[in-house]
Amino acid sequence: MDCEKQSQIEEWHLIGLLSDFPDISQDNERCHILPACKTLSVPNAKSAQTRNRLSDLNDQVLVFKYKGFLHAIDNQCPHSSFPLKQGNVFDIEDIGAPHGAGIRCFRHGWKFDLFTGKGDSGPHKLNLWDIEVREIEGAASGDKEVWVKRPSQDSQ
Ligand code: FES
Numbered sequence: 001m002d003c004e005k006q007s008q009i010e011e012w013h014l015i016g017l018l019s020d021f022p023d024i025s026q027d028n029e030r031c032h033i034l035p036a037c038k039t040l041s042v043p044n045a046k047s048a049q050t051r052n053r054l055s056d057l058n059d060q061v062l063v064f065k066y067k068g069f070l071h072a073i074d075n076q077c078p079h080s081s082f083p084l085k086q087g088n089v090f091d092i093e094d095i096g097a098p099h100g101a102g103i104r105c106f107r108h109g110w111k112f113d114l115f116t117g118k119g120d121s122g123p124h125k126l127n128l129w130d131i132e133v134r135e136i137e138g139a140a141s142g143d144k145e146v147w148v149k150r151p152s153q154d155s156q
Contacts, residue, residue: 015040015063016038017144017145018145021038021064024064024066024089039061039062040061040063041056041060042148057083058076058081061129061148062084063148067091067099069101069114071101072128073112077110078119078126078127079107079121082105082107084126086106086107087105088106089101089102090102092113110124113126129148129149129150131147132146132147132148133146133147134146
């Protein structure tokens with residue numbers, strides 16, 4: 001395997017099985033993210049050299065399912081670094097999108113579109129991670145694997 005192929009493979013991270021993610025829209029408690037989500041640390045090269053609490057949050061990806069769609073986003077709010085896992089998810093109905101959804105940060109109430117990352121207050125944008133759901137070869141259960149990849153610098 002050549003180096004380029006190897007590095008492409010290493011950018012993706014297996015985070016669990018599809019069955020690990022119950023749909024939080026079934027939650028009658030206003031779609032709070034916890035506990036039906038996963039928060040994982042995926043250090044990048046820069047943060048691995050400068051470990052501290054802030055870089056830990058900066059490294060975290062928050063993964064959950066809402067109304068049938070898997071979302072993988074930075075756990076760190078783009079406004080002022082509050083953990084978005086303490087926020088709640090809501091429908092965006094006023095833009096006419098069939099599957100519009102957003103997340104509201106618990107700290108100051110700013111909202112971010114879960115499909116575009118756009119915020120409702122200023123230029124702050126939420127980083128959206130790539131997601132792939134992959135078949136498990138030979139698995140009898142019918143379950144699948146969930147993989148995530150950090151957004152490229154160009155899309156941030
Ligand atoms: S820290 Fe999230 S809205 Fe301010």
